[in-house]
Amino acid sequence: MQITDVLLAPGNGAFFYDDQEAIRSGAPQDGFIYVGAPTTPGFKSIRIPASSLSVGLVLTDDTIVWGDMMNVQYSGAGGRDRLFDTAQISDLTSRVVVPRLLDVNASQYLEACATVLQPHENKRLPLAIEYGVSQALLRAAAHLHRATMAEIVCTEFNLPLPTRRVPxxxxxxxxxxxxxxxxxxxxxxxxxxxxxxxxxxxxxxxxxxxxxxxxxxxxxxxxxxxxxxxxxxxxxxxxxxxxxxxxxxxxxxxxxxxxxxxxxxxxxxxxxxxxxxxxxxxxxxxxxxxxxxxxxxxxxxxxxxxxxxxxxxxxxxxxxxxxxxxxxxxxxxxxxxxxxxxxxxxxxxxxxxxxxxxxxxxxxxxxxxxxxxxxxxxxxxxxxxxxxxxxxxxxxxxxxxxxxxxxxxxxxxxxxx
Missing domain, CATH: 3.20.20.120 (Enolase-like C-terminal domain)
Incomplete structure (x- = not known):
């Protein structure tokens, strides 16, 4: 198999996780922070520095390709997943996802995603895990095929090579x-x-x-x-x-x-x-x-x-x-x-x-x-x-x-x- 090991590295998101309901309810700002008690489950304060978790796939030629897991700014609002918990996500990834990654054909992108990201205990994996792992698998497929990630997507979905820039x-x-x-x-x-x-x-x-x-x-x-x-x-x-x-x-x-x-x-x-x-x-x-x-x-x-x-x-x-x-x-x-x-x-x-x-x-x-x-x-x-x-x-x-x-x-x- 092309993946010989998996690395996990905690990191920062580029902004903050915010409790949308508390803000919508009128929480006042004091400088960059919001004052008051959070209302959305998982939040210990209304504004929290965003965290992320990188997943690195070690390939047979010792190349390491990465993807990043995180949640959105307004986590837990509008039907979204709960606030990102690095320890919880790391544990679930190590126990459930890593064994799957070590036993998958990484050169077949969509097939690899379907295999690695299948439900666990009849529940869908946290979306943050899906997001980060699917990025890493896309980079792995691109490396193995000596192509860009865009070309892998075009091949997998039978799309022509694009010529137009996206606004x-x-x-x-x-x-x-x-x-x-x-x-x-x-x-x-x-x-x-x-x-x-x-x-x-x-x-x-x-x-x-x-x-x-x-x-x-x-x-x-x-x-x-x-x-x-x-x-x-x-x-x-x-x-x-x-x-x-x-x-x-x-x-x-x-x-x-x-x-x-x-x-x-x-x-x-x-x-x-x-x-x-x-x-x-x-x-x-x-x-x-x-x-x-x-x-x-x-x-x-x-x-x-x-x-x-x-x-x-x-x-x-x-x-x-x-x-x-x-x-x-x-x-x-x-x-x-x-x-x-x-x-x-x-x-x-x-x-x-x-x-x-x-x-x-x-x-x-x-x-x-x-x-x-x-x-x-x-x-x-x-x-x-x-x-x-x-x-x-x-x-x-x-x-x-x-x-x-x-x-x-x-x-x-x-x-x-």
């Missing part, structure tokens, strides 16, 4: 104004996220949010290079529903007013409301999408909460309950399922946004780039972390390197042919 979306975190300026100066394709995750940031009847949207549009025109015309994408963490109510018509009316305030820009609104369950989310988001489409609005809905797993993504896509799906990679689990999720979206004419979390690592970001480009997602998140420069550098540079390699590969094949 990159940056997120601002709380340093909104400074980071928006950075994004504009660097001509980011899609911006700015905004982190509208509290009543204070959304404002009474959404007035604070509306003012911020207008400011971003104005600032783009003021300091952007000639011809620069990004998509405006705001994550409101359910606050339209929280502040205005859960009536789909009222939510759609508000979104249309926001779009009308920034004429000429395409507007993405992520997580406009949380209706409490996946089924309720599908039913009500489908109504919002229908209203916006009938009005020929320039606004698009992006689903995040309550759309976590591959099956969730399939349900939303088939029901046309969103314009774009945020495929939040650690929540999907195996990165092979992330590829499947993009293809499901495409089959149903729904936009595929290869997302993830600020809590991820450089390694998980690199793997995400390869899957995103291979499947030709409609957009992908600059990650990890909440800083613009680092995430854009990691994701953007890897995409450019990958496209250069794929271009050379195509030329080699043409010459041979």
């Amino acid at each position: 990159i979306y940056c997120q601002s975190g709380d340093a909104r104004e400074i980071n928006v300026d950075k994004m504009i100066l660097k001509a980011v394709d899609i911006l700015p996220h905004g982190l509208i995750n509290s009543r204070q940031k959304f404002g009474v009847d959404g007035q604070t949010f509306m003012a911020f949207v207008k400011w971003v549009a104005t600032r783009t025109r003021e300091i952007g290079r000639p011809g620069y015309h990004p998509v405006l994408h705001f994550d409101v963490y359910g606050w339209i529903g929280q502040e205005i109510g859960l009536d789909p018509q009222s939510i759609a009316d508000f979104i249309c007013r926001v779009a009308d305030a920034v004429p000429g820009f395409m507007l993405n609104i992520e997580s406009p409301a949380d209706f409490g369950s996946t089924q309720a989310q599908i039913e009500n988001y489908a109504k919002i999408v229908s209203i916006l489409d009938n009005r020929e609005s320039r606004a698009r809905i992006v689903v995040d909460e309550r759309c976590n797993t591959l099956e969730d993504i399939r349900l939303f896509a088939e029901a046309k309950a969103t314009h774009l799906v945020q495929i939040k990679t650690p929540d999907v689990g195996s990165i092979a399922d992330t590829a499947r999720a993009v293809l499901i979206c495409k089959e149903n004419n729904v936009g595929a946004y290869m997302g993830g979390s600020c809590t991820e690592t450089d390694l998980s970001a690199y793997a995400s780039v390869h899957v995103s480009v291979a499947t030709q997602a409609d957009m992908m998140l600059a990650k990890p972390g909440m800083g613009v420069d680092e995430a854009l550098s990691i994701v953007g540079n890897e995409q450019n390197r990958l496209l250069a390699m794929l271009s050379r590969r195509r030329a080699q094949k043409e010459n041979v042919g």
Whole structure:
């Protein structure tokens, strides 16, 4: 077998794990921390430094390939896995996953994932384990075939080698104004996220949010290079529903007013409301999408909460309950399922946004780039972390390197042919 040993190494995620429910309930900020008692199980404080666990596969030629396990920023919220526990994940990986890895054909990627990541004691493995191990297996297959990770994905899913770059979306975190300026100066394709995750940031009847949207549009025109015309994408963490109510018509009316305030820009609104369950989310988001489409609005809905797993993504896509799906990679689990999720979206004419979390690592970001480009997602998140420069550098540079390699590969094949 190609895997002779497995290494585990604890590490840091690039941001923090946050108790979304406590923040949504009004926990005040004191500098960078949130004050008050946590409410989501597993949290000992509202904001906790993100942790990760690297899994290294030692191959027969002594090459070691790695993948990183972690959870998303708002762990335990919206139907997601509990807060990441390094000791627990390490123990389960050592006892259950490592023996499987040592007895698998790592050159067959999808087959290896299916074997190694099968349920344990009739329960699915923690999604963090699926995510990290599937990254490592993808790197192993790429090494064994002397190919890029993107080429392995293309081969396994019978996809052509891609030629198109995937538009990159940056997120601002709380340093909104400074980071928006950075994004504009660097001509980011899609911006700015905004982190509208509290009543204070959304404002009474959404007035604070509306003012911020207008400011971003104005600032783009003021300091952007000639011809620069990004998509405006705001994550409101359910606050339209929280502040205005859960009536789909009222939510759609508000979104249309926001779009009308920034004429000429395409507007993405992520997580406009949380209706409490996946089924309720599908039913009500489908109504919002229908209203916006009938009005020929320039606004698009992006689903995040309550759309976590591959099956969730399939349900939303088939029901046309969103314009774009945020495929939040650690929540999907195996990165092979992330590829499947993009293809499901495409089959149903729904936009595929290869997302993830600020809590991820450089390694998980690199793997995400390869899957995103291979499947030709409609957009992908600059990650990890909440800083613009680092995430854009990691994701953007890897995409450019990958496209250069794929271009050379195509030329080699043409010459041979």
